[in-house]
Amino acid sequence: MTVEQLQSTLVGSWRSLTPEVRPSKNPDGTLKPFYLSRHFVYQPNDRFELTVSNFADPYGKVAIAKIEIAGHMAWRGDHPIASGAQRVDFTADEAYAVTPLVPPFADLLNKVAANGYARWEVGAKQSIFGRAFAPFGLVAGQNFKEYDLVYVAHDLLFWGARNVDGRGFDTEENRPTNLQIPLVRA
Numbered sequence: 008m009t010v011e012q013l014q015s016t017l018v019g020s021w022r023s024l025t026p027e028v029r030p031s032k033n034p035d036g037t038l039k040p041f042y043l044s045r046h047f048v049y050q051p052n053d054r055f056e057l058t059v060s061n062f063a064d065p066y067g068k069v070a071i072a073k074i075e076i077a078g079h080m081a082w083r084g085d086h087p088i089a090s091g092a093q094r095v096d097f098t099a100d101e102a103y104a105v106t107p108l109v110p111p112f113a114d115l116l117n118k119v120a121a122n123g124y125a126r127w128e129v130g131a132k133q134s135i136f137g138r139a140f141a142p143f144g145l146v147a148g149q150n151f152k153e154y155d156l157v158y159v160a161h162d163l164l165f166w167g168a169r170n171v172d173g174r175g176f177d178t179e180e181n182r183p184t185n186l187q188i189p190l191v192r193a
Contacts, residue, residue: 008091008159010082010093013091013093013157013159014049014053014082016159017049017157017159017164018049018050018051019048019049019192019193020046020047020048020192020193021045021046021047021048021049021164021190021191021192021193022044022045022046022047022190022191022192022193023043023044023045023046023188023190023191024188024189024190024191025044025067026042026043026044026062026065026066026067027042027043027044027045027187027188028040028041028042028043028065029041029043029169030169030170030171030172030173031173032173038172038173040065041061042061042062042063042064042065042067043059043060043061043062044059044060044062044067045057045058045059045060045190046058046060046193047164047190049080052079053079053080053081053082054077054078054079054080054101055077055078055079055080055097056075056076056077057075057076057077057097058073058074058075058076059073059074059075059076060072060073060074061073061074063109069109070108070109071107071108071109071112072105072106072107072108072112073105073106073108073132074103074104074105074106075102075103075104075105075106075132076099076102076103076104076151077099077101077102077103078097078098078099078100078101078102078150079098079100079101080095080096080097080098080157081095081096081098082094082095083095083096086156086158086182088156088158088167088183088184088185088186089158089160089186091158091159091160092156092157092158092165093156093157093158094154094155094156094182095155095156095157096152096153096154096155097152097153097155098150098151098152099136099150099151099152100150101136102134102136103134103135103136103137103145103151104132104133104134104135104136105132105133105135105140106130106131106132106133107127107128107129107130107131108129108130109129110129113127113128113129114127115142116142119141119142120135120140120141120142122139123138123139124138137149137150144175152177153175153176153177154176154177154178154179154181154182155167155176155182155183156182156183156186158186162191162192163189163190163191164189164190164191165186165187165189165190166183166186166187166190167182167183167184167185167186167187168183168185168186168187169183169187170183
C-alpha cells in the first residue's frame with residue numbers, strides 16, 4: 008500500500024476493540040498499568056482527533072479521565088515492522104484537554120496541576136494545550152509529539168506497541184518496534 012492509499016484508507020473513525028493496557032510509570036519510576044480505550048478520527052490533510060478514555064480497571068468499568076487531542080500527522084517513510092507500515096509523527100498542534108471523571112482524580116490534579124488552572128472538577132474539561140502539565144510531562148509553549156507508526160491490515164488499524172519499560176515515544180530512538188492491539192472502524 009502506498010502512503011496515499013494508506014491515507015485514503017485511514018479516513019474516518021476508528022475505536023478500540025476492548026479496553027487496552029499500556030505500561031506507564033509511577034513518580035518513583037516503578038511500572039504500573041494504564042487502562043484505556045481509544046477513539047481516533049483521521050481527516051484529509053493529515054488532521055487527526057484522538058479521545059483516550061482512562062479506566063481504573065482492566066474491564067473499563069470505572070472511568071477516571073477523558074483526554075482529547077487534536078493535531079496533524081507527518082509521514083516519515085517506511086517502517087520495517089511490516090510491508091506497508093509507515094513511520095508517522097503525531098503532533099498535538101490544535102488541542103489537548105483533560106476531563107477528570109472521578110473525585111479522586113480531580114483531587115489529585117488539584118494537588119499536582121493547580122498552578123495556572125481553574126479548580127479541577129469532575130466532568131469539567133480544561134485545556135492543557137501549550138501549557139505546562141506535570142502529570143503528562145508537558146512543557147509550556149511546546150506541542151506534544153509522538154514518534155509512532157501506522158499500519159493497516161484486514162481493515163484493522165495498528166499503531167506501535169508501547170515500550171515495556173514505560174518509555175514514551177518522545178524521540179526517534181523511542182519509536183515503537185512492535186504493533187499495538189488494533190483499532191476497528193467505528
